[in-house]
Amino acid sequence: MEKNDMVLISVDDHISEPPDMFKNHLSGADLESAPQFVVDENGTSAWEYQGMFLPSVGLNAVVGRPLEEYGMEPTSLEQLRKGVWDVDARIDDMNVNGIAASLNFGSAVGFDGGRFHKAPDKKAAATHLRAYNDWHIDEWCGAHPGRFIPCAILPTWDMDATVAEIHRVAKKGAKAVSVTENPTVLGLPSIHNEYWEPFWKAITETDMTICCHIGAGNPAPHASVETPIEAWITTMPMSIATGAADWLQLKALHDYPSLRIALSEGGIGWVPYFMERADYSNWRHKAWTNTIFQDIKPSEIFKKHFLNCFIDDKFGLQNIEYIGEDNIAYECDYPHSDTLWPEVPEYLWDSIKHLTDGQIDKITHGNAMKWFNFDMFAHHAKEDLTVGALRAQAEKDGVDISLKSSGGARPVEEGTSRPITSGDLMKMFKQHAQKGKEAA
């Protein structure tokens, strides 16, 4: 196999929802009460909903700018690459990067639909959440069949509505649902509570996969406001270990053999250690903990039920025999700062070229197709989805990949020479939110 022969699925990318997202899916009072895209006189944009205010339109959607501007937070759609919010431009950006198909999380609604969970009027929130799913599945993913893995969000504050929505979106073609990694953060019972029993049942019946994305649930810890920001960026993916350990203890994994969980943006290099440590803890403690793991090891359950997703992870890819070649999938994280767009094929190939063709196929797309029950080859011939074929298409279409200075909110004043800290970033988001609120 060569670089251009790879077929790539990314199981974790992001959309900044376009301003008119609800237009085709709601009308009258429901449309009027839906999240509104607001723009002030300076062009600063934001989403407003039920008295809540989301200042960010891009959430670190910095793809396509020079690295010098990776710390600046986009404040308007004009500061984003068009592919972040326009589906046709997104396909161009996927083609030029050799990506055959992609699973997208929302931004304004929260990766896990958390925005609707925080809304005071829950009846309206359920209506708008369903409209988001309609937009996401029918309009965004539907625009280019076989190029997107539809991923729904759920009104998990109401379990009956959740079960109904699971069945509804599954019928429409959804292959995954994105839920919080830790529902107690949203004020809901923990995943170990019987509250969730109908959820596990419905997900299994519809054969969908649960995505837990970092940042939606357990907080990513950072030591202090004076800590240089690269520390936080470093540990953010691995902070999913808290959620992974929590979900690994889920009784439902023993009751529902086909239940599947994707640890989105968690990385893979730490996973062999994690599984070994889970087995060790179980061995030393199962005599008193009443754990369900009496005759089976945590690592066995982990390998059966968890999909591990990586962006750039050379050490992990040197050790796939410890993780399992059937539960690793590539992710691109377009348009966030971790993405290697548009050079993914180059970097990825360098990380996996030591593997067999069969292993490369699994990790680049086969596992994603299996775990998400997603048959892109029903829509496109495989040879049209290779890196080489997609890039040839992009060249034909004249996709421009030149870097563009795009601006946005600065974390510190220009000319600051000391290291930028966690505190600076938190302050920037706060100030930006304040400005947006005044404008709205």
Next chain:
Amino acid sequence: MEKNDMVLISVDDHISEPPDMFKNHLSGADLESAPQFVVDENGTSAWEYQGMFLPSVGLNAVVGRPLEEYGMEPTSLEQLRKGVWDVDARIDDMNVNGIAASLNFGSAVGFDGGRFHKAPDKKAAATHLRAYNDWHIDEWCGAHPGRFIPCAILPTWDMDATVAEIHRVAKKGAKAVSVTENPTVLGLPSIHNEYWEPFWKAITETDMTICCHIGAGNPAPHASVETPIEAWITTMPMSIATGAADWLQLKALHDYPSLRIALSEGGIGWVPYFMERADYSNWRHKAWTNTIFQDIKPSEIFKKHFLNCFIDDKFGLQNIEYIGEDNIAYECDYPHSDTLWPEVPEYLWDSIKHLTDGQIDKITHGNAMKWFNFDMFAHHAKEDLTVGALRAQAEKDGVDISLKSSGGARPVEEGTSRPITSGDLMKMFKQHAQKGKEAA
């Protein structure tokens, strides 16, 4: 090399301080105002100090009991193996486990001396802290020269006193200091603040090593009170990554080439991923973060300044070329529940027998001797410190290793069959504290 030829240093074990610890090091009012060991009519023991109350005498010091009782918290010295608090018995327990030398953290005083940091009367606290160091260095470690690596604690709330104490304990033979992984948790400036400049200088001048032990600083996160307890046990060591990322950004590492930090009880298997991720984050973000890492990679600094410590870590030991064979050290964690006492030589040998003799020597004791500037061979011939020699001595001394049912506070009522949770453990510690407080 064979199992019995190994020479083992453990760079992380624990002491439960004996009731008379201050007797030989204080007198009069200073002795009277020192932490007091109190025992109620039921034999429940605790330490009382300046209105604060530490219910635990053992802090999970469960070594020597059957695994069924690993969840029970010792409430009196009688429930502990004698080696936990008696130095001669400790030497027996080291011998029978093949451990030549050991670095010990305190319990009642906090791994990092945190108990004194929380005391309202700081002048008294400084006096008592120094007395702890005297007891630890002169009495505990001094009882068996060459068998212990003395590790001091510091009154870091007062930088002048800290610098003075560093020089004082170094002169007495201390090789390490144990400080909080995150001083902001104690209300002090972060490690990135100039407040710490005299500390880095004094540590470097005295050529000591800084130990950051898990649990003393950044909190180990757990998802919910309903989460089965094995999840928390699983992620606890790896939670040191938050601190490791924070310390890795320390400017002093660039200013003081000999500054050394031991990540105590952090494990090693996740470290290659962590270093790779730190380099990746740096590569993608250094154009805007003003990071000090412009011409040198974080992984280079990490390998130069950080000692990685493991208890049982097969995957990590299969990948030492990624971590660096010069910065890995073994730890036993006696008497805590992670310890493999008295079978360490068996389990450890199984994990390292694939390595070269030179690598085994480094990991089992050479690195510890170098990093802690500790020459045990000045006190004992190497051939007297091998696993085989020490175990022969233990046999001669008739060291009893039979497991002993020891009791203690139960996390849940007897007969409970559901999995024991994080919430149960937190409740047990709270109730036990309440009972102790009433008794005191």
